[in-house]
Amino acid sequence: MxxxxxxxxxxxxxxxxxxxxxxxxxxxxxxxxxxxxxxxxxxxxxxxxxxxxxxxxxxxxxxxxxxxxxxxxxxxxxxxxxxxxxxxxxxxxxxxxxxxxxxxxxxxxxxxxxxxxxxxxxxxxxxxxxxxxxxxxxxxxxxxxxxxxxxxxxxxxxNEDIFSEFTISGGCTPAYILFFLKAFVDAAVKSGLEYQTALRTIIGSFEGTIANLKKSSKTPEAIIGEICVPNGVTIEGIKVFENSNLEKIVFEAFNKALKKDKEH
Ligand SMILES: NC(=O)C1=CN([C@@H]2O[C@H](COP(=O)(O)OP(=O)(O)OC[C@H]3O[C@@H](n4cnc5c(N)ncnc54)[C@H](OP(=O)(O)O)[C@@H]3O)[C@@H](O)[C@H]2O)C=CC1
Ligand SMILES: O=C(O)[C@@H]1CCC=N1
Structure with missing residues (x-):
């Protein structure tokens, strides 16, 4: 062909x-x-x-x-x-x-x-x-x-009537994921980690986590719960995400992109 x-x-x-x-x-x-x-x-x-x-x-x-x-x-x-x-x-x-x-x-x-x-x-x-x-x-x-x-x-x-929603979920998310990843690398570097070490570590952490989620029957929330040791370290970061309403920010970003796609 x-x-x-x-x-x-x-x-x-x-x-x-x-x-x-x-x-x-x-x-x-x-x-x-x-x-x-x-x-x-x-x-x-x-x-x-x-x-x-x-x-x-x-x-x-x-x-x-x-x-x-x-x-x-x-x-x-x-x-x-x-x-x-x-x-x-x-x-x-x-x-x-x-x-x-x-x-x-x-x-x-x-x-x-x-x-x-x-x-x-x-x-x-x-x-x-x-x-x-x-x-x-x-x-x-x-x-x-x-x-x-x-x-x-x-x-x-x-279905074509849901193609815009697919576009944001499949087409745009690589950029959003990389934005999030970069923010972690920047934070690690600011804390003192050398750039290449930080990049390798954060990429490895993303890769491992996704591979684990894919093979597991657990939900993302369940795995988050397993990582957050009671009274431990991870939960402090999760609290910041919750208090700053990260989910709402993501929802807004998704919908802003969706609106633009539908405007054509
Ligand atoms: N980037 C992405 O991740 C995704 C993009 N898309 C879609 O893919 C499309 C392209 O995006 P992207 O690749 O990022 O854009 P680019 O700007 O990188 O590519 C567009 C290409 O089209 C060429 N071009 C423009 N006009 C003509 C013409 N008249 N004849 C021949 N070639 C021409 C440009 O050439 P020149 O260099 O000479 O300007 C350029 O190489 C978009 O419609 C976008 O919606 C979909 C999913 C994901
Ligand atoms: O930003 C864009 O318009 C294209 C469509 C999906 C990903 N990139």
Missing amino acids: KILFIGVGHMAGSLIKGITKSTSNKKYEIYINNRESTVAKAQELNVKPLVNLEDLQNEGIEVIVLGVRPAQLKEIAIVLDQFNLTNVTIVSMLSGISADKITEAFGRHPKLKIVRIMPNINADITKSVTGICANHYGEKSIDEVFDIFSNCGSVEKI
Whole structure:
């Protein structure tokens, strides 16, 4: 299957690395277009450059993955709309842009097959959690698109009416988790730990805790209870989180991002 990625920045680059890393049977032929840097990026990622988008028909491209920013959809849709896209599936990773809005942008193709995905930046190490949904015409292609992105981690079918909520939960949380992790590293460094030691220690603690939670049947609250020795040390930090209403802060951050996603 021939797949063309248009717009190869952080997210599409991570997805391409994930797909090329885990596809052992050479099932996919990956092409990219990233304006002037098409050839250089193709070399870097070891995929094929498609410098002129007019060649997409001659090359027999079956799936076009849009990796541009939401604000760049219109300019790319105008270009693609000139071609016959009857046998092409458009895959969009654009946050907040509904399948209907994508169809609107492609004015000449009212029956465009559209599949939306919401991956995260961990795709290159095949650890993305990717949401997927399709419009009516794209339903026929959803399973093959599901298979493509299964090479980047797990994939969840999500109703489009809850796609924004998935976006914050799966797409944004890597940044929020790293923000939290960094705050701990900074605190440890301020307390006197050397930076690399602090980073190694906090990363190790995150990794171990997540692995433990995954294999355990216990809830996060139960494990917190086991760590907080009565009258011990950990509980003092938990009290600060509780008194500063950290949960409310997280809820507000989640909902602020959600509102923005729904505003598009
Ligand atoms: N970053 C993330 O973690 C996630 C991002 N997403 C979604 O992925 C999309 C891309 O995000 P991200 O990778 O972070 O953004 P980037 O800005 O890193 O990547 C966008 C890329 O598109 C290229 N581009 C822009 N216009 C065109 C065009 N007309 N033709 C060809 N290439 C073009 C840019 O090239 P140039 O360098 O020349 O400007 C750039 O390389 C967004 O829609 C976002 O919502 C989804 C989930 C997670
Ligand atoms: O910040 C963004 O808009 C994108 C969508 C999900 C993660 N990054």
